[in-house]
Amino acid sequence: MTLELVQVNLKARNDSTLGRFWAQALGWSLSSEGPGVTNLEPAGFDWPDPSAVCVDLVRVPDPETVRYRVHLELATNTDAHHAELVGRLEELGATRADVGGVGVGAPSTVMADPEGNMFSVLEPRDLYRDTGPIAAVVVDCADPREAARFWGGAIGWTVHGLTDDRALLRSAKGVGPYLEFRRTSDDDVVWNRIHLDVMPDPVEDQAREVARLEGLGATRADVGQGDVSWVVMADPAGHQFCVLGRG
Known part of the structure; x- marks a missing residue:
């Protein structure tokens, strides 16, 4: 398996301002690869590494028109840590939200970042x-x-729980965050401006990995990306993601 889930890509009105919020929220380092792009990763991180899924913020003129059914859930260690984190996020500009469908199955405080993207702060869970x-x-x-089935085959992550309502995957190395698929009706969907990015290792295997994903049921997608180094695809359910190449 040569495909890694490396980051979530978040569309933003102002990538640098929103990037500062998320860098402080996560305690991560902030950098930029060029105008309109802000990268977040743990300090000293050697990318890619399954111990973390990084965050890439990209400025777009009208992010409200870009809809993805993905959100982040943040971990806490104790009740005190949960309260402290929620309070700190509010000081940074986040607000509490009451939205059905987010946080179902896990006690959480549902919040929105300064640009309105929903996320959850989970109560302590082993x-x-x-x-x-x-x-x-x-x-x-x-x-x-x-x-x-698709994502386990695509990135080689181990399935840790599987029911009709929830699938839970994690890196086979047992590190980093989980990737969770949660049954939600279209009426309950909270639209966010986030999608997944995967990268071949080595990156030169991009064409071969794209072909393998097509064999698993993915399709290529045209979102007006033009001539770029990444390939936009959709999984069998229609969720768009990108296969990165050498930029």
Whole structure:
């Protein structure tokens, strides 16, 4: 297996301002690879590494028109840590939200970042004690079993739980956050501006990995990306993601 889940890509009105919020929220380092792009990763991180799924913020003129069914859930270690983190996030500009469908199945405080992207701060759970600040990347879907089949095959992650309502995957190395697929009806979906990015290792295997993903049921997608180094694809449920290449 040569494909790694390396980051979540978040569309933003102002990538640098929103990047500062998320860097402080996660306790991560902030950098930029060029105008309109802000990168977040743990200090000293040697990318890619399954111990963390990084965050890439990209400025777009009208992010409200870009919809992805993905959100982040943040881990806490104790009740005091949960209260402290929620309070600190509010000081940084986040607000509490009451939205059905987010946080179902796990006690949480649902919040919105300064640009309105929903996320959850989970109460302490043993499952997430060693994930780092991001407990899980959650994808709303109609069929968690089918999602686990595709994504388990795509990135080689181990399935830790599988029901009709929920599929839970994690790196085979037992590190980093979980990737969770959660059954949600279209009426309950909270649209966010986040999608997943995967990268071949080595990156020169991009064409071969794209072909392998097509064999698993993915399709290429045209979102007006033009001539770029990444390939935009959609999984069998229609969730778009990118296969990165050498930029």
